[in-house]
Amino acid sequence: MQEPPSYDVKTIDRRLFDFMLHTPKWFFTTSAGLLTVFGAGFVVFISMLYFGLQFLGYSHPVYWGFLIVNFVFWIGISHAGVFVSAVLRLTQAEFRRPVTRAAEVVTIFSLQAAVLFPLIHSGRPWRTAYWAFPYDFIRGMWPNPRSPLVWDPSAIFTYLISTILFVYVALLPDLALARDRAEDPVRRWVFTVLALGFRGTSRQWRIQAIAGILLSAIILPIFVSVHSIVSWDFAVTSVPGWHNTVFAPYFVIGAVHSGVSAVVTAMIVMKWAFKLDGYITADHIDALARVLIAVATGWLFLLFLDFSFGLYGEESAEVDTWMQRIYGGAWPVLAPIFIITSYIIPVPLWLIKSVRRSFGWMFVTTILVNIGMWLERYMLVIPALERKSSLTFTYSEYIPSISEGILVLASFAFVIVGVLAFCKVLPVMPAADIREGALLSTELKIGRRSVPATLRE
Amino acid sequence: MASPEPAALAIKLRPSWKPKGLQVSNSNVVFAGLGLLAALGLVMLILRIVSSGDDRASWAYPTAFFMWTLSTFATAPLVAYVTRLTRGYWGYPIRRLAALWSIPALFSYLILLPSLATLPSLDGRASLWFGFRFGVPGFADALTIGFMFVTGAALMWLTSIPDLASGDVRLKSPITRSLLMNWRGTTKQWLLIRSASKYLGAFYVMLLAIGTTQVTTDMGQSLIPGWRSGIFPLYHIVTGFQAGVAVIIVTTYLLQKFSPNIRPFIGQEQAVNLGRLLLAFTLLDFYFFWADYVLIWYAGLPSEIAAMQVLIADVYRIPFIAGAFGIFVIPFFAIIFNPVRRRLWALALISTIIIIGNFFDRVRLFVPAMSNEKVFGHGPLSPLPGVVWPNVSDILFIVGWAALMAFVYLAVARRIPAISGWEMREGAMLRQETHFERGHIMLLAKPE
Numbered sequence: 001m002q003e004p005p006s007y008d009v010k011t012i013d014r015r016l017f018d019f020m021l022h023t024p025k026w027f028f029t030t031s032a033g034l035l036t037v038f039g040a041g042f043v044v045f046i047s048m049l050y051f052g053l054q055f056l057g058y059s060h061p062v063y064w065g066f067l068i069v070n071f072v073f074w075i076g077i078s079h080a081g082v083f084v085s086a087v088l089r090l091t092q093a094e095f096r097r098p099v100t101r102a103a104e105v106v107t108i109f110s111l112q113a114a115v116l117f118p119l120i121h122s123g124r125p126w127r128t129a130y131w132a133f134p135y136d137f138i139r140g141m142w143p144n145p146r147s148p149l150v151w152d153p154s155a156i157f158t159y160l161i162s163t164i165l166f167v168y169v170a171l172l173p174d175l176a177l178a179r180d181r182a183e184d185p186v187r188r189w190v191f192t193v194l195a196l197g198f199r200g201t202s203r204q205w206r207i208q209a210i211a212g213i214l215l216s217a218i219i220l221p222i223f224v225s226v227h228s229i230v231s232w233d234f235a236v237t238s239v240p241g242w243h244n245t246v247f248a249p250y251f252v253i254g255a256v257h258s259g260v261s262a263v264v265t266a267m268i269v270m271k272w273a274f275k276l277d278g279y280i281t282a283d284h285i286d287a288l289a290r291v292l293i294a295v296a297t298g299w300l301f302l303l304f305l306d307f308s309f310g311l312y313g314e315e316s317a318e319v320d321t322w323m324q325r326i327y328g329g330a331w332p333v334l335a336p337i338f339i340i341t342s343y344i345i346p347v348p349l350w351l352i353k354s355v356r357r358s359f360g361w362m363f364v365t366t367i368l369v370n371i372g373m374w375l376e377r378y379m380l381v382i383p384a385l386e387r388k389s390s391l392t393f394t395y396s397e398y399i400p401s402i403s404e405g406i407l408v409l410a411s412f413a414f415v416i417v418g419v420l421a422f423c424k425v426l427p428v429m430p431a432a433d434i435r436e437g438a439l440l441s442t443e444l445k446i447g448r449r450s451v452p453a454t455l456r457e
Numbered sequence: 458m459a460s461p462e463p464a465a466l467a468i469k470l471r472p473s474w475k476p477k478g479l480q481v482s483n484s485n486v487v488f489a490g491l492g493l494l495a496a497l498g499l500v501m502l503i504l505r506i507v508s509s510g511d512d513r514a515s516w517a518y519p520t521a522f523f524m525w526t527l528s529t530f531a532t533a534p535l536v537a538y539v540t541r542l543t544r545g546y547w548g549y550p551i552r553r554l555a556a557l558w559s560i561p562a563l564f565s566y567l568i569l570l571p572s573l574a575t576l577p578s579l580d581g582r583a584s585l586w587f588g589f590r591f592g593v594p595g596f597a598d599a600l601t602i603g604f605m606f607v608t609g610a611a612l613m614w615l616t617s618i619p620d621l622a623s624g625d626v627r628l629k630s631p632i633t634r635s636l637l638m639n640w641r642g643t644t645k646q647w648l649l650i651r652s653a654s655k656y657l658g659a660f661y662v663m664l665l666a667i668g669t670t671q672v673t674t675d676m677g678q679s680l681i682p683g684w685r686s687g688i689f690p691l692y693h694i695v696t697g698f699q700a701g702v703a704v705i706i707v708t709t710y711l712l713q714k715f716s717p718n719i720r721p722f723i724g725q726e727q728a729v730n731l732g733r734l735l736l737a738f739t740l741l742d743f744y745f746f747w748a749d750y751v752l753i754w755y756a757g758l759p760s761e762i763a764a765m766q767v768l769i770a771d772v773y774r775i776p777f778i779a780g781a782f783g784i785f786v787i788p789f790f791a792i793i794f795n796p797v798r799r800r801l802w803a804l805a806l807i808s809t810i811i812i813i814g815n816f817f818d819r820v821r822l823f824v825p826a827m828s829n830e831k832v833f834g835h836g837p838l839s840p841l842p843g844v845v846w847p848n849v850s851d852i853l854f855i856v857g858w859a860a861l862m863a864f865v866y867l868a869v870a871r872r873i874p875a876i877s878g879w880e881m882r883e884g885a886m887l888r889q890e891t892h893f894e895r896g897h898i899m900l901l902a903k904p905e
Contacts (some may be wrong), residue, residue, distance in 0.1 A: 048711055146755070224744060236755040242755060246687030248748035297763060308670075309687035312678075313583050316531070444902040446886050453902040455891075 041410020057401035066404035074114035080259025081107025107420035173432035241321030241384035258373035261366035282357035297401035342372030499855020517827035532701030538658035548885035553877035559609030560842035572846020594675035605664035683760030699738035703808035710805035732798030760836030776821035783814010
């Protein structure tokens, strides 16, 4: 694989810190538009507080609608950060360098977006605070450790805190660089505090590198456990269509599929927006596309297992749920769209090298993947509730409301604004990592050819 | 500090160097001993076919043995494929010795066929075939697994051609020349080998996944009413990957210890990287087991609980505990320590425990299934069946067939070099030790 061209240190610093120091006009217009969408979502939320959850279209038997679908979707997107950052760091994949910061930042904001949805879904979010703090131990009430709704916040907040720590440790050299380049005294003071006295001594570099590797190893089980626990919100119940042991790995691999696709989308947008040619090259998206082929094929196998073992016992309630997922309501149209956008279009295209190395094609295919994966979560959650009871007179069709759609768009706006704000304050790529990559890349002469090579300890 | 390299790479492979078939001291004695036991295994198979007819219970332990070979020897060649796909530099010396296991695995097909013939009708019980009845499950399972074994053997053969075609191919017999693709080492032939090995490898993985799903369901889950687990085929595959890596480690250690022409190529980097793979799969094993168990425990459905009582908690508790210790407890608490992962002999010891643990795990999964008489209905299974212990004939069968696997491997390794010559040369070209700052460092080339 070709390594990025080796820019000198000054060029790397100037390019990566450019957006922090100079604000283009599109930043203001884009932020204004996104904040408008977010504001619309906030208005819907306030309306929901006033009118109740029926404002969002919820009623018997489907009480988990778009809000929970979005919760699962954003948890899935958040898996990209750890996969790209930790797994590729531990396997010493050189193509990770420009990608890690973007992936980690998408993780942080998508996790926050995910956490918002159960709070909104409670209808009275402030009650979740005073139910939990202080907990009613005096009257003999204890948290129920058997409930996935206790496992969920434990896992998600552990993941959020460890990701923030992970990002922060990787940020330390860049914070030090920002401190040294800042002209504004307020900025300099802020970066001085955040940089924790990082001066680039050998001992500090060694500790920073070891901390990064240790955190990468520690965060991996958390990464697997988070979406497994979210999957168990569904699977440990006896609801037909949900009670399947394959849910945990199915959710995790689906999360990696949608998350890495989202990171590729974000990288391509960043390359165009921040003019990072030479940092994000065709080699990077080519490598990520190959990873996506393997992950997507694994996901398809797990979908096949879910489908097969759902119908395996030939229980009427399970069969009804799967028939609803394929033939009921709008699913004769949505089900083919789901499978076509998640796998049938993207993966065969990714097998073609010119497509993998084309930014336009990769942008389109990764967007399609996330449309398909959102539909997949919708397909998982809603039809099972529409056929939850074995009493057929309780069967119903769920119709999403416009207010829910606005909340979905608002969540996307929230994440994009968060990422933009981060990029405005801190460098969008790890400058130290990029410098290290440039330093370690070289060429090896084999016969008449010069082959890209990496220095490795 | 550069990690220590195998001696052969450090001094660069000489142009005149050619890989040779396995040479082990006192190998004829070992070979003869294994051959006798292998013959015993074949005799036990024939006796079983003749005497038991379609009595499914008598094929319980042979089926468990087959599932064990599917997990161990059939999965070992994947290490070769994956390191080739990911261009893992440490994998060059072990790729051929991993791929060679596809030939012994092929022999285990002889156990599968008579076992499949004893499966009962699909009517009245859960199955993956739903309403389809033509050729299922026996013919369909045999076809998929057969294709898988043939693909593995073809992959091994294809990647051995450059080494086997030493000397002038034109002088060999027509059959040999066509089997060796009239190998002359042209660019086109090299490109063909590379592409074919990539696609055959992917096909092998696909067939392993689908074949495992089929046989573990038809010879496992569908024979115990109430046992419904979507993750079970995946659990079988992942524990198989762990056992496959364990087989590679044991093979590497034994060949490195007893074969002078293998020894120079195996170094600490193989141990460290195989150890990491083993640790990763050990953790994954626990994850898949837990994902299965927690759901069934939590939901508490009577039919599923009864199945779990047979497989874990009650009837086959002893093999379950033995399997759990062998697959997870002992390996995890050993491999997390760096000194263990750096020493090939320590990894080989742990790997042996894993291979034995994997066998017990297959016993507790497939012996109750194949010996269960009440296969119809959807559960719960009541009363629970009793444990079926192995008799002398089963033990002789297992010992004989295990020896046959080793015997076939050694026989093949004598003819096909266990170290891939062309890949070792490629690896030597793509790496160099060089100075960096005040130390030495490795330069790794990764051509497209």
